[in-house]
Structure formats: structure tokens, C-alpha cells
Amino acid sequence: MSTAVQALGDGWVVAQRNLIKIVRVPEILVFVLISPIMFVLLFAYVFGGAIDTPGVNYREWLIAGIFGQTIVFGATFTGAGLAEDMQKGIIDRFRSLPMSNSAVLVGRTASDVVYNVLSLVIMALTGFIVGWRINEGVFKALAGFALLLLFGYAISWVMALVGLMVPSVEVINNASFIVIMPLTFISNAFVPTQEFNKVLKPVVEWNPVSAVTQASRDLFGNTGLGPGSDAWSMQNPVTYTLIWIVGIVVVFAPLAVRQYRKAASK
Amino acid sequence: MSGNEAMIRATGLVKRYKDVEALAGLDLTVPEGKVLALLGPNGAGKTTAVRCLTTLLKPDAGSVSVAGVDVVNDPAAAKAKIGLSGQYAAVDEHLTAYENLVMIGRLYHLGRQPARDRASELLERFDLTEFANRPTKTYSGGQRRRLDLACALVAAPPVIVLDEPTTGLDVRSRQLMWDVIRELVRDGATLLLTTQYLEEADVLADDIVVIDHGRQIAHGTADELKSQTGGQRIEVVLASAADSDAAARILNEVAVGEVQVSDGGRELQAAAGQEAATDLLRVLQGFERDAVKVLDVGLRRPTLDDVFLSLTGHAAEAAATTTDATEASQ
Numbered sequence: 001m002s003t004a005v006q007a008l009g010d011g012w013v014v015a016q017r018n019l020i021k022i023v024r025v026p027e028i029l030v031f032v033l034i035s036p037i038m039f040v041l042l043f044a045y046v047f048g049g050a051i052d053t054p055g056v057n058y059r060e061w062l063i064a065g066i067f068g069q070t071i072v073f074g075a076t077f078t079g080a081g082l083a084e085d086m087q088k089g090i091i092d093r094f095r096s097l098p099m100s101n102s103a104v105l106v107g108r109t110a111s112d113v114v115y116n117v118l119s120l121v122i123m124a125l126t127g128f129i130v131g132w133r134i135n136e137g138v139f140k141a142l143a144g145f146a147l148l149l150l151f152g153y154a155i156s157w158v159m160a161l162v163g164l165m166v167p168s169v170e171v172i173n174n175a176s177f178i179v180i181m182p183l184t185f186i187s188n189a190f191v192p193t194q195e196f197n198k199v200l201k202p203v204v205e206w207n208p209v210s211a212v213t214q215a216s217r218d219l220f221g222n223t224g225l226g227p228g229s230d231a232w233s234m235q236n237p238v239t240y241t242l243i244w245i246v247g248i249v250v251v252f253a254p255l256a257v258r259q260y261r262k263a264a265s266k
Numbered sequence: 267m268s269g270n271e272a273m274i275r276a277t278g279l280v281k282r283y284k285d286v287e288a289l290a291g292l293d294l295t296v297p298e299g300k301v302l303a304l305l306g307p308n309g310a311g312k313t314t315a316v317r318c319l320t321t322l323l324k325p326d327a328g329s330v331s332v333a334g335v336d337v338v339n340d341p342a343a344a345k346a347k348i349g350l351s352g353q354y355a356a357v358d359e360h361l362t363a364y365e366n367l368v369m370i371g372r373l374y375h376l377g378r379q380p381a382r383d384r385a386s387e388l389l390e391r392f393d394l395t396e397f398a399n400r401p402t403k404t405y406s407g408g409q410r411r412r413l414d415l416a417c418a419l420v421a422a423p424p425v426i427v428l429d430e431p432t433t434g435l436d437v438r439s440r441q442l443m444w445d446v447i448r449e450l451v452r453d454g455a456t457l458l459l460t461t462q463y464l465e466e467a468d469v470l471a472d473d474i475v476v477i478d479h480g481r482q483i484a485h486g487t488a489d490e491l492k493s494q495t496g497g498q499r500i501e502v503v504l505a506s507a508a509d510s511d512a513a514a515r516i517l518n519e520v521a522v523g524e525v526q527v528s529d530g531g532r533e534l535q536a537a538a539g540q541e542a543a544t545d546l547l548r549v550l551q552g553f554e555r556d557a558v559k560v561l562d563v564g565l566r567r568p569t570l571d572d573v574f575l576s577l578t579g580h581a582a583e584a585a586a587t588t589t590d591a592t593e594a595s596q
Contacts, residue, residue, distance in 0.1 A: 010373055013369055013373055017369055020360060020361060020365065021358075021360045024360045088356060088359075089352050089356030090356050090358060093350075093370075094373070095322055096322060096348065097373045097374060098343075098345040098346045098375075099373040099374075099375075103373075
């Protein structure tokens with residue numbers, strides 16, 4: 001059996017195990033589903049009147065930003081799941097088996113896409129209720145969702161590496177909050193690019209979260225008068241997002257697998 | 267590897283963590299079909315040794331072979347030969363016992379149906395069929411440990427490594443576990459187990475290696491080790507510490523080795539000779555003769571602490587160890 005085929009086969013067995021957990025631990029599912037609803041409602045109604053988005057209703061404009069933020073936060077599950085498996089000795093069990101070295105990570109990052117699919121569905125439904133619309137047709141919209149999921153998948157590999165390095169689940173939850181909050185707030189997810197000051201504006205324009213938000217916003221047709229920026233990244237958000245996705249996976253997947261191989265759980 | 271004798275052979279294992287030398291040149295040999303117990307207190311290097319033997323950790327120096335496979339150079343082949351059951355009962359708590367076993371069978375590439383058949387077979391053998399379809403988080407410690415051991419046996423490996431298989435279990439679960447392990451040995455498995463309990467090593471192992479600070483401090487059968495520590499121990503609790511010297515003198519006449527005094531002189535103990543009961547009787551006669559009043563007196567089997575004390579001159583560092591071991595032997 002070739003290495004790649006074995007990694008996929010073993011990865012599928014691991015993914016099935018993770019998927020069973022989604023059903024058996026409904027608390028996680030509730031969290032996955034409730035928090036995006038909360039974000040949609042909070043931003044739509046708290047900031048809705050205060051932020052100016054030329055040519056489009058703020059609530060319609062906002063939803064792609066919430067999608068982007070939630071997708072990035074969703075990657076935390078990957079890190080937390082791996083940190084928990086380390087703590088409980090399950091990684092040791094896997095490492096003592098003659099299975100592919102990348103299978104645990106391949107399976108984990110794949111099964112976590114399911115969480116993201118579920119939360120996107122819930123957010124989209126909530127979005128429809130508060131006024132979000134798809135204006136560019138179903139295919140473009142599906143492309144938008146696919147891009148969001150791919151981006152989330154890539155970030156999962158970053159979190160996989162972090163999850164294998166931290167001593168406990170609590171650390172990963174706190175650490176990811178510290179990184180993800182600024183990453184998503186200094187982006188165009190909630191506030192249009194043109195509203196940021198001179199110092200922050202370039203950060204916003206080149207932030208990958210802005211890119212994936214802008215790309216899906218374009219594909220859903222919620223951009224109004226445009227991205228509010230002439231930066232190449234904002235004019236070509238799909239390409240720029242794809243570059244990030246490939247770059248992150250190429251760099252972080254091997255790093256995470258290397259960390260997995262030497263991870264010594266206590 | 268020469269002939270078929272050594273299924274596990276480790277030579278000169280060294281592993282350092284920053285300033286701590288967890289293994290300082292450990293040698294281990296387990297012949298086919300035999301059981302070796304690695305006995306030592308917490309922090310002696312038992313788990314590090316297990317991790318080096320099972321490909322989870324690369325030793326800084328030394329070599330390990332399992333069933334003729336070089337563990338360091340060919341970990342993938344070695345993994346197929348070893349079943350590992352760790353200290354932390356690594357079963358997925360959200361999966362049922364059946365699901366856990368099937369998952370592991372599939373990761374051993376047994377194929378879907380053979381993995382299912384093997385799972386059912388192991389559940390039956392380990393007396394877990396009744397709970398097979400409950401998530402394992404509802405299991406007792408003993409059930410989880412049995413399942414963990416079952417997981418190690420999914421691919422019927424020729425070598426089984428058990429890291430503290432009964433630590434934290436109650437007496438009944440421990441007995442059950444011992445029965446299961448004895449059965450494995452009867453079926454011809456080669457086994458290495460680590461333990462903090464001399465009793466456990468005594469019951470299960472052909473050969474015992476006592477380790478401390480990552481090196482071997484004694485090696486032999488349980489009987490050989492016990493003869494070094496003087497077998498059973500006489501313990502005396504005095505009514506008054508004033509009699510301490512007299513009691514120590516009497517014990518000294520009878521006992522093998524040094525008399526230990528504790529609790530401000532009220533508690534004394536010493537190793538008895540081969541005829542422990544006769545020795546005890548002589549001690550009591552001496553007490554009566556010299557009018558030494560005792561609250562309690564008795565014979566007790568040696569614990570890891572006693573072995574340590576006699577081998578190293580210092581007590582095993584984990585105080586809890588002794589209590590557990592004493593409870594287990596009752």
C-alpha cells in the first residue's frame with residue numbers, strides 16, 4: 001500500500017472516530033451552532049446602525065465577515081481535539097500502531113470540516129432572517145462557501161501544530177483567542193477597509209481573513225460599491241485567498257506531522 | 267539476536283531530559299514466552315524505558331530490538347510486533363468498547379470484517395461483552411484497563427508491553443487483571459510489565475529487574491530478591507517508647523539485618539529469617555521475659571520500600587507507593 005493511500009485510509013478511520021464524537025457530545029455541537037447565531041445577531045443589531053457600508057445594507061454586508069471569523073475560530077477545534085488526545089494518551093495509542101504518521105492529522109482536519117459546514121448552514125439561515133441575500137447566483141455562492149471551508153481547513157493545520165505543542169486544552173483555547181481576535185477584528189470582517197486609519201489599513205488589506213471575507217462577499221454579491229481599497233489583495237481576493245490556503249497547508253502540514261512524530265504526551 | 271531466546275533485548279539505554287538522566291544505561295533481556303517485571307518507584311525511569319522499547323521515544327544511546335526487529339531503525343516493523351497498554355488507559359471515552367477495538371483493528375489494517383470479528387472475540391475474552399455498546403466513559407477503572415489491554419492484543423502481537431497495568435485499581439480489579447495477564451502468558455506471549463508493587467512482580471513475573479534513577483539496582487527472581495531483603499518482616503508497635511531499646515535488642519538477636527525504629531521509638535521492624543513464624547515466636551518470648559509491653563505485633567510481606575531500603579539504603583521516594591502495595595497484598 002502506498003504511503004498516500006494508507007494515510008487516506010487510516011485518516012478516514014480516524015475521521016470516523018471524530019465524527020462519532022460530534023453525535024455523542026451534543027454540548028460541543030450546541031456551542032458550534034449557538035455562537036455564530038449570537039455573533040450574527042450582536043453585530044447586526046448592535047453595530048448595524050453605527051457602521052457605514054456604501055451601496056449595501058450593513059447586515060447584508062456583515063454576514064460574509066461573520067462567516068470568515070467563525071471559520072477561523074472553528075479551527076480551534078482541531079487544536080483542542082489534538083491537545084485532548086495527547087492529554088488522554090490516545091496519541092500514544094495511535095503512535096504505537098503501525099499506521100500512517102500523518103493519518104491522525106489528516107483525519108482530524110478533515111472531520112473538523114464537518115463542524116464548519118454545520119456552522120455555515122446555521123449562520124446562513126440566521127443571515128437570511130436578518131436580511132442577508134445571495135445576489136450572484138447559486139454557483140458563485142457555493143464557490144464562496146467552498147473557499148471559506150478551504151480556508152478553514154488550512155487554518156486547521158496551523159492549529160493542529162499548536163495543539164500538539166501545548167500542554168493542555170485550556171492553553172489552546174486561550175492562545176487561539178489571543179491570536180484570532182485581533183486577526184479577525186483588524187480585518188474587513190466587521191468594519192469596511194476604508195474606515196481604518198493609515199497605520200491599520202495596510203494590515204487590513206493584506207490580512208488573509210480580509211481576503212477570504214472579501215472573496216466570499218464578492219461571490220455572494222454583498223460588496224455594494226466595492227472593497228473600498230485599491231490594494232491588489234482586495235482587487236483579487238479569490239486568488240490572494242487561494243495563495244494563502246496553499247501556502248499555509250504546504251508550510252504547516254509537514255510541520256504538524258513532524259511535531260506529531262516527536263510529540264511525547266505526558 | 268542469537269537463536270530464539272531474546273524477544274526483547276535492550277542494551278545500554280540512555281535517555282536524558284535536560285538535566286535529568288531518565289535512563290542511565292539500562293540493559294533488559296526477555297526470553298521468548300517469559301515475563302519480565304520492571305520494578306521501581308515513581309520516577310525511576312520505568313515509563314521512559316517502556317516508551318523507548320515501543321518506538322514512542324528515541325533513546326539517546328543504546329539499542330533495542332523486539333522480536334528481532336531493530337526498534338530505532340525500523341519502528342514501523344517493530345510496531346507490528348508490539349502490543350502496548352499504557353498507564354493512562356488510552357481508550358476513546360466517547361466510543362464504545364466495540365468501536366474502540368474495531369478502530370484499532372482497522373488501523374492495524376486487518377480489514378473491516380476481520381476487525382469486527384476480532385473485536386467481538388476480545389470483548390468476550392475480557393468479560394466486556396455486557397458493556398460492549400456503552401461509551402467507555404461509563405466504565406469503571408478496571409473495565410477501562412481491561413479494554414486498554416484488549417486494544418493492545420488486537421493484532422495478536424508476539425510481544426506485549428504493559429506499563430503499570432494495575433496502578434490505581436482496587437483489589438478486586440487488580441486480581442481480575444492478574445488473571446488476564448496470567449492467561450496471556452499461558453498462551454505463550456512474551457511480556458514486559460512495569461510495576462510499583464513487589465507483590466505484582468512476584469505473582470506475574472519470571473524475572474524482576476529493580477530500577478532506580480534509570481539504572482538497574484537488582485536483578486533476579488522474586489525469591490532471590492526477597493532473600494536479599496530478608497523475606498517477611500516482623501513489625502512491632504510498643505505500648506511505650508521507654509521499652510524501645512529493650513525491644514530493639516531482642517529483635518536484633520533474632521532478625522536478619524538492621525532493626526528500623528520509627529514513631530519516636532514506638533514502632534520497630536526488622537526482616538525475619540527463613541522461618542519467619544519461629545522468629546516471631548522468639549521475639550515474643552523475649553518480650554515476655556523482659557516485660558516489654560506491645561500493642562501490636564505481626565508478620566508482613568516485604569514491600570517495594572523494603573527492597574529499596576535494603577538495596578540502596580534509601581527509601582523509595584513515593585510514599586504513597588508503600589501504602590498501595592500494602593493494601594494490594596492484603
